[in-house]
Amino acid sequence: MNAPLTSSQEGALSRTERQAQVVRALQAVLPAHALLWQSEDTVPYECDGLTAYRTRPLVVALPETEAQVAAVLRTCHGLDVPVVARGAGTGLSGGAMPNALGVTMSLAKFNNILKIDPVSRTAVVQCGVRNLAISEAAAPYGLYYAPDPSSQIACTIGGNVAENSGGVHCLKYGLTLHNVMRVRGFTAEGEPIEFGSEALDSAGLDLLALVIGSEGMLAVTVEVTVKLVPKPQLARCIMASFDDVRKAGDAVAAVIAAGIIPAGLEMMDKPMTAAVEDFVHAGYDLTAEAILLCESDGTPEEVEEEIGRMSEVLRRSGATAITVSQDEAERLKFWSGRKNAFPASGRISPDYMCLDSTIPRKRLADILLAIQEMEKKYELRCCNVFHAGDGNLHPLVLFDANDPDELHRCELFGADILETSVAMGGTVSGEHGVGVEKLNSMCVQFSAQENEQMFGVKRAFDPKGTLNPGKVIPTLSRCAEYGKQLVRGGALPHPELPRF
Amino acid sequence: MAALDDIIERIREAGAKGTPLRIRGGGSKDFYGGPLEGEPLDIAGHSGISSYEPSELVVTVRAGTPLAELEALLAQQGQCLPFEPPRFGAVGQGTVGGMVAAGLAGPSRASVGSVRDFVLGAQLVNGRGELLTFGGQVMKNVAGYDVSRVLAGSLGVLGVIAELSLKVLPVAPAEATLAFECSQADALRMLNQWGGQPLPLNASAWMDGWLYLRLRGAQAAVEAACRQLGGERAAADDSAASWMALRDQTLPFFAERGAGQDLWRIAVPQTAPVLAIEGTPLVEWHGGQRWYLLPPGHAQKVRTAARAAGGHATLFARAEEEGDEARSAEPFDTLSAALQKIHAALKREFDPHGLFNPGRLYAGL
Numbered sequence: 001m002n003a004p005l006t007s008s009q010e011g012a013l014s015r016t017e018r019q020a021q022v023v024r025a026l027q028a029v030l031p032a033h034a035l036l037w038q039s040e041d042t043v044p045y046e047c048d049g050l051t052a053y054r055t056r057p058l059v060v061a062l063p064e065t066e067a068q069v070a071a072v073l074r075t076c077h078g079l080d081v082p083v084v085a086r087g088a089g090t091g092l093s094g095g096a097m098p099n100a101l102g103v104t105m106s107l108a109k110f111n112n113i114l115k116i117d118p119v120s121r122t123a124v125v126q127c128g129v130r131n132l133a134i135s136e137a138a139a140p141y142g143l144y145y146a147p148d149p150s151s152q153i154a155c156t157i158g159g160n161v162a163e164n165s166g167g168v169h170c171l172k173y174g175l176t177l178h179n180v181m182r183v184r185g186f187t188a189e190g191e192p193i194e195f196g197s198e199a200l201d202s203a204g205l206d207l208l209a210l211v212i213g214s215e216g217m218l219a220v221t222v223e224v225t226v227k228l229v230p231k232p233q234l235a236r237c238i239m240a241s242f243d244d245v246r247k248a249g250d251a252v253a254a255v256i257a258a259g260i261i262p263a264g265l266e267m268m269d270k271p272m273t274a275a276v277e278d279f280v281h282a283g284y285d286l287t288a289e290a291i292l293l294c295e296s297d298g299t300p301e302e303v304e305e306e307i308g309r310m311s312e313v314l315r316r317s318g319a320t321a322i323t324v325s326q327d328e329a330e331r332l333k334f335w336s337g338r339k340n341a342f343p344a345s346g347r348i349s350p351d352y353m354c355l356d357s358t359i360p361r362k363r364l365a366d367i368l369l370a371i372q373e374m375e376k377k378y379e380l381r382c383c384n385v386f387h388a389g390d391g392n393l394h395p396l397v398l399f400d401a402n403d404p405d406e407l408h409r410c411e412l413f414g415a416d417i418l419e420t421s422v423a424m425g426g427t428v429s430g431e432h433g434v435g436v437e438k439l440n441s442m443c444v445q446f447s448a449q450e451n452e453q454m455f456g457v458k459r460a461f462d463p464k465g466t467l468n469p470g471k472v473i474p475t476l477s478r479c480a481e482y483g484k485q486l487v488r489g490g491a492l493p494h495p496e497l498p499r500f
Numbered sequence: 501m502a503a504l505d506d507i508i509e510r511i512r513e514a515g516a517k518g519t520p521l522r523i524r525g526g527g528s529k530d531f532y533g534g535p536l537e538g539e540p541l542d543i544a545g546h547s548g549i550s551s552y553e554p555s556e557l558v559v560t561v562r563a564g565t566p567l568a569e570l571e572a573l574l575a576q577q578g579q580c581l582p583f584e585p586p587r588f589g590a591v592g593q594g595t596v597g598g599m600v601a602a603g604l605a606g607p608s609r610a611s612v613g614s615v616r617d618f619v620l621g622a623q624l625v626n627g628r629g630e631l632l633t634f635g636g637q638v639m640k641n642v643a644g645y646d647v648s649r650v651l652a653g654s655l656g657v658l659g660v661i662a663e664l665s666l667k668v669l670p671v672a673p674a675e676a677t678l679a680f681e682c683s684q685a686d687a688l689r690m691l692n693q694w695g696g697q698p699l700p701l702n703a704s705a706w707m708d709g710w711l712y713l714r715l716r717g718a719q720a721a722v723e724a725a726c727r728q729l730g731g732e733r734a735a736a737d738d739s740a741a742s743w744m745a746l747r748d749q750t751l752p753f754f755a756e757r758g759a760g761q762d763l764w765r766i767a768v769p770q771t772a773p774v775l776a777i778e779g780t781p782l783v784e785w786h787g788g789q790r791w792y793l794l795p796p797g798h799a800q801k802v803r804t805a806a807r808a809a810g811g812h813a814t815l816f817a818r819a820e821e822e823g824d825e826a827r828s829a830e831p832f833d834t835l836s837a838a839l840q841k842i843h844a845a846l847k848r849e850f851d852p853h854g855l856f857n858p859g860r861l862y863a864g865l
Binding site: 117118119121143163164170171177178187191192198200201202204206207210260306358359361362390392425426427429431433445446447449450453454473 | 553554555556557558578603609610613614616617626630631632633634636637638639640641642643644645646647649650652653654657658669670671673692693695696697698699717718719720721723724767768769770771785788789810811812814832833834835836838839842843845846848849850861862
């Protein structure tokens, strides 16, 4: 079992002594300004986008060259010090949460776009380049990078690789996995390694598929080759209102069943619509129980044909109002509310917790109704915004973190949504990752044997377990403590373990 | 699932005895990869569609199901496996498990994606006889490591694939094939130029001095592209049959391969120039996949040229008559030492007794 490193493994050294030891070792490989360890300097790194969980790292390293990245890794590996690689820190599941006895390695300085090649339609970029910066650099060639997570102004491509980030267009254009050709970086030992290539496949096992989405636990990424795709000539969006969430959920399935793959297909419920309308004034229908945004892109002829077919399906599914964007400004206005769902929620509640489970599309209405019941059970409000085309949910549970009971009820509410999603045939995370946030829920989705096999994957890449330890895969004892463990076809594994 | 229980029992027994197993679906790709070692473990009995809901764009199917059966079912609903996996051997011989284990895709691969891009989840029996499920039946899933996708192209070395969930897509409403008489270099140049434009490109093939281009998409988009690109428009029936023959390697280029010729598959960046390899290739995937027929003994030259272009070369099918010296050529290109270490460690973690398909991917793995 590849359990996270704990303080007991460092023997007699106190935190201060351990810190002094690590600082001394890293001073030998990094310039003075690239090393932070005083509290006031390391506090900014104590959490990522999941602000409810905070830990100050032992040391923050800010390497500027690949040789320094390798040296930091080699040094830490030699001292058995955990290393947590960090991009922009926008992750929502605590994947970059520091290890109290580890080094947080910020890769923010690797922010150069090395090559935009319009002929091969690829970009070679350093890991700290922002997602949107790639599309901006490719725009003069009529190309762009397709995955567009909502945090795309800030999040980095290295972080996108770690999380296998999605966005609103992935039903048609794929996830990070489908748009990354090559990842170059270093192993936990600091050895250079390359996964994939600029050809369409590589010899051997497809380890690139394993590294993408591995939340920084298998290797450290420093350079990425991404695919660029031609910018569609035109995009238009339909905004459709429904007086019943079930009709809206069924409309989503009906669009797909009609053989249409929309460029984006999003859903907002009534509370969410009210919150965003107040924020962006996009003219959303405040009387609708649910709103669908359904986008088509391509050549003008293609878009006209598809918008016609989509409108017809939505109307037949019971849409009470249908508006089609007439120009780019109007299309962006339709999307403005959807894109601002998170900040809009921040305005109506002191805190919110964003969930990220995915379910089969046909269960969209079922989960919405189940969440409405949970609102009563936990006495908390929830706004819902869904990447409906992918069945990926982002319920935003509103609470006040200063009220310990609200925080507790919020956590139960969240776990209930995730477990209900798994029971409906879904998964606990669609695009935000497991990090530390969903470790308990992983016990519900995977059996002990499956989790152990994933620890095996971790060991194969990182035998000592120093890269971002303690994330993504729950230990057997953690699941026993949580009191839940998926059992496939029979007996509970390890019945000897205590369970609460 | 009696068949699956039997498979698991066989694996446990083999583990206890240390007997290697050769996983076999329909046996249509026995020619592919390293030597066939071990007692045959047939998975064909573990077949059938577990679930299929067209509006979810997902099908879950047991690994022994004939690929032909799956494709027929999808076709009834106007859907397909858009990566066009090749079908070797007799009609209906290949299985869905074999398709994923081999990880081979057909003409449309450069435009639509590879086998692994469409794998959403898998059930796997590892070398300890444990039945494990990874991934799922939904489009987006980042819970845990993406073990299911690594199985695509793994040639069975990590375990026995028992069941797969695959993403499917609607069949494109319209299609057209255009032909252009041109040199290989001109074909590569044109393909890369078109690739940067919003055109419904779906597949391409250059052979015998002609470039064939298949467009797929909305009717209006295909017609507009035909007007823009020019070339000679091929008759729909003839071109459909030709693309099918390219996919299944029944075109004369493949079917008339001499007994003394190796078939090399070279994957390079689409922009790689004409390669410094003797003979004239058949070029697919908008330049990304190039097939060469060569007498045995060219491994080193071919691999050097492929690597120089940023790619790799696979000895896809061996000549029936080859000299002793040529026998030593490995089917797949050598990995870096760092990657070899991870391959060996993953193998130990999934298959600690070294049961599954020893040597099929690499000697010693």
